[in-house]
Structure formats: structure tokens, C-alpha cells
Amino acid sequence: MTVSLDCEQVAKRLSQELPGSVVTVEKPAIVIRTERLREVAEFLRGNPDFEFNYLANLTAVDYLDYFEVVYHLVSLTHNYSLVLKVRCYDRVKPTVPSVVDIWRAADFQEREVYDLMGIVFDGHPNLKRLLLWEGFVGHPLRKDYL
């Protein structure tokens, strides 16, 4: 059975190792400071206590006040799971650092989020629309689209 790690505990550990990286804990997820995301991702992937080597799912939700990008991590070694989130409050050009070089699973999924939600992933090697055609105006999964 996959053990869903206790967010409070992991957040505490993250605050010790990488001070200031955690914004808050909102079960079932830990909200990470956007600019610290890559540090946290690299720590969680590399540290033998966690070894989150598998990015199962990446998506985004539009809450109108802010966008939330959600990362569902799995450790195939320990059979753990964890949910990370980052938020961006800019509606004009929301930007989140890309994690493609940490988990390549993010490649198409970040492109999809960019396509449908309009979030720019800084550092993505080939950030262009995935499902809609080039020249399409707007990002349909935003709540203010239609």
C-alpha cells in the first residue's frame, strides 16, 4: 500500500534543510515558495529518506485569485507518495520554474498546462502548445475563459 507521507512532518524536515522554502501546509499538500521549487524537488528526489524518483502527475488549477500547480510525487523505492503545490498570483504572465531536468515526466505535462492554463514554465526546453494549434488565442481551462 502506498504510504501517503504526513505533510506536517515532511514540511518540518524541509524547513530544517531548506529554511524558508515552505509557505504552508494544506492537507493533503505542502505549498512551496515558487522560486524555491527546484531546490525542494532536487532535495526530495535525491535524499535517500524520500527518493521521490517518479512524478506521477502534474497539473494546474485556476482559483481566480491565484493559479496552483500541483505535483503528485511517488517514490518507487519506498512506496511513498507526496503532493506539492506552488502558487502564482500574476494573471498576466504567471511563471513557475520548470522541473523537466529533474523529472522528464514533466515535459509534455508542463506543455499541456502552458497550453490550456497559460502558465509559463521557466527553463522548459521546448515550451509550446501541446494540444491546441499554434496561433490559438487564449487558454481554455482558465475560469475566465468563456
Added chain:
Amino acid sequence: MTLKTEPFILNVGPQHPSTHGVFRMRVTLDGEVVVDLEPVIGYLHRGIEKLAESRTYTQIIPLTDRLDYLASMTNNFGYVLAVEKLGGIKVPERAEYLRIIMAELMRISSHLMAVGFFLNDLGAMMTPVLYMWREREKIMDLFEMVCGQRLTYNYMRVGGVSQDIPDEFLPALKRFIDEMPRFIDEYEQLLSQNEILLVRTKGVGVLPRETAINIGASGPVLRASGVKWDIRKADPYSIYDRFDFEVPVGSTGDCYDRYWVRIQEMRQSVRIVAQAVKQLPAGEICVKVKQPLRLPAGEVYGHVEAPKGELGFYLVSDGSIAPYRLHIRPPTLINLTALRDMVIGWKIADLIVIFGSIDVCLGEIDR
């Protein structure tokens, strides 16, 4: 005298029999050798995630049929499990067993298609496919008995299943369970040691273990690379912990292993169905759920082991009758991340084989 050469760009698809749907590969060739590849998708994009935001939880079930349309039952299953997880809804025992029977029959059916068309891609035009379709037809007939449909079943409901099985279902299913292992033997006899198949697939399109994990591969593609990861075992959902079955694992991650894993998984699925039929209890098939269903505000990520990999549903509810956001994690889209790595350096004829070995379904890639 030296001849001037330049790379050649070829568009394979979107209308092409080997692309299994409307998929386009923009391939850069050096002579016959692939030097670069870019998948181009979106031709079948219907905006299912957006559509779901304006439908009730029950109305979304037929939308999920149209994701991986070769495994509609599994899509129904994954979706209702996610809704039930968030709503804390308990399903009657009989419904749990019926769901497992349907999901495993669906896996056999999907793998039959995968293996059949994989051989089509190898150049064994139509004959193996028709052998596979002979058995798939029986599964279609079984599904038709329970829900009247042969492709988009819309069978599962939040809280159970839509209708009980008719009297003629169990005898037909038992006949199928008895026959199927012999048919799988027959496929193996015809294919597994076939010299052409071995030469074309052994060592071709290797996906190393570490890469497979890093790109987030799942299902037979991940297991063929030697990773023993099956959500039915790793994170058992529904009642999978009650059945005795094994997880076949490949060793090298080449096209042959992906073919072999699918064949072995069919055997295991037959075992699961046989056990489920034996244990099938009588009783209710669906709990009464107040309509329109309202889920408590919150979020959930539910995943199932679909025939093609990890099918996930990320559901955010704000307490209203429709989901605030529904994201579908399509297994084959993410498996395709590895396609470029796997084909570079191989010839164009191998490209078709390697792509076929991933087993994609465009309905779920484009959504």
C-alpha cells in the same frame, strides 16, 4: 566526387494506418535512419476536462468512455473510484466483484488489440489481428450482455454498477475463462519464438530502467524495463488485495519485452477473473446516492492500473454539483515522452515497430 546530402523531414500521419489514430510524427531522416522525432498531437482534442466542469458527477461517466476507447470500462472504474474516494461512498460487495471482472476482461481485450496491431506494424498484415479479434469478440459479446454496448459501456456508477448481470452471462464467462488460456498458448506458439518477430523486436527500441522511471512511464512499458510496479499491487484499490496474481516483469525494456509482458498479463487477468467469478457474492449492485451528487469541498487524486498504464483522476470539488476541476492523467501521453529516445538511430521501419510497442490510444492522449 562527394554527393551533397541533407536531412530529410518526413511527416508520418496524422492519417496513417500505423499511427493507431490521428497522431503525427515529424521525423528527421538521414537516409533511412531517424535522427530526430517530434510527436505532434491534438487532432482529437475535445476538451473533456473543460466539458467536465459544466456537468454533474454522473454525467461525466460517459465522457470517460471516450478517453481510451479501447478500455472504456477501466476509465469508468478509475473515475468512479476517485469520486467515491472523495465522497467516502462505500460500494456493495457484488458491485466490487463485477467491477473487477469487467476491468480485467477489458485489460485482456485491450492487450489483444495491442499485440494484434503490434504484429500488423511488424508487417504481418491482418492475420494475427484477426486471431486476436476472434477472442476480443467474445469479450465484446459479454459486455453487450451486461450493458448493451460494445465500445462505450457507461456501465459503472458512483456507488456501484448500472445493472446486474443477466442469467446467460456467467455460463458464457466461464466458457471464456476455460478457453482463453489455450488461445494464449496458441498465440505464444505462433509468435513468441517466431524468428521474424525475434529479429525485428529483440534489442530494438530499448528503454533503460532509469529513463523509464524518470520519464514517468507506467503500465507494460515501465514493467518491460524491469520495474516491478503495478498499482494493483503497489497501492491496491477496490478489492485487488483479495486476488492471487503475479506481475510479469521484463528484463531489457526492448519491444519484445513489451510484447511479452502484455501476453503474460493476459494470463494473470484470466486468473483474476476466474477467482472473482468463484467468490462472486449475491446482493445489491449499487448504493443509493442522492442525485445530483454533491461532494464535500476538497481534492483527491485517484489512480488505477489501466491496460496502458497509470490512469489518474485529479478531482477538485467546491461542494457544488459539478467538479471545480477534473484533470485526467493519461498514461500513454506520458509514455510517449520516451518515444524520441527510443527511436533515434533506428530505421524508419523500426520506428513503426517501436511506436506500436508503446500501445497508444489517441482518445486519451488528446482528451
